[in-house]
């Protein structure tokens with residue numbers, strides 16, 4: 135695989151392509167963005183923020199990093215890499231963007247997988263997340279990926295310049311994804327299935343809801359069709375108290391759980407969990 139630098143980052147204020155010089159990115163209209171010492175760039179202007187520190191907190195990001203680094207979800211990362219690899223063309227100018235990349239585990243895994251698989255493709259990788267804390271951590275993982283603080287609602291990427299958008303347990307903005315995808319481009323969604331973490335959910339909620347996946351047929355009007363759906367189910371094996379704590383903190387369950395539920399989870403010594411996820415692939419016409 136030939137890794138190329140992402141050249142399709144765009145000014146979040148006017149959508150113009152960003153050029154780089156020294157440690158800055160700038161557009162023709164004179165908007166300038168500094169590269170942080172860690173190598174990422176913040177392309178989230180204050181007018182695109184709804185709170186001072188949008189997205190996941192530092193505590194959530196660090197918990198997710200510890201949990202994912204333990205390898206418990208490696209099968210998810212592996213399947214994502216296999217599916218993504220199967221959709222990569224041999225084009226010279228291929229861009230893969232992880233929308234809501236968190237602390238970068240999945241995109242870094244994909245990067246290494248494609249490199250080892252010796253994929254014949256010139257590809258650039260962009261990891262984008264609205265949380266500055268998440269991107270700060272992601273930038274430590276891999277210096278060859280372009281890490282960007284930005285929002286999926288208005289991705290700071292040139293219109294029609296992305297081949298594959300990954301959205302892993304993330305905030306889905308199909309309008310934003312539609313805008314940046316090339317014609318024939320793909321969205322790969324990874325979403326929790328009905329039994330995902332069911333053992334933990336039974337402990338933290340008084341009533342467990344088995345929410346079905348959203349119907350994607352409504353996206354046909356936007357020009358998307360569903361190409362494929364692939365489930366993945368496995369058991370984590372025994373995870374310990376610390377890992378249960380990290381898992382709870384890194385998911386929305388922490389805020390939704392009852393106080394008693396959180397206490398019960400905190401007292402668990404170990405748990406064997408079901409991971410139930412669905413991979414769905416959409417194509418833009």
Ligand SMILES: C[S@@+](CC[C@H](N)C(=O)[O-])C[C@H]1O[C@@H](n2cnc3c(N)ncnc32)[C@H](O)[C@@H]1O
Nearest residue numbers: 189190234235236263264265285286302303305
């Ligand atoms: C559940 S986490 C998943 C992170 C990562 N994909 C993973 O699975 O490890 C959701 C992520 O979406 C980010 N996020 C929330 N709203 C967002 C938005 N509007 N644009 C981009 N990222 C967003 C959060 O900061 C968080 O990192």
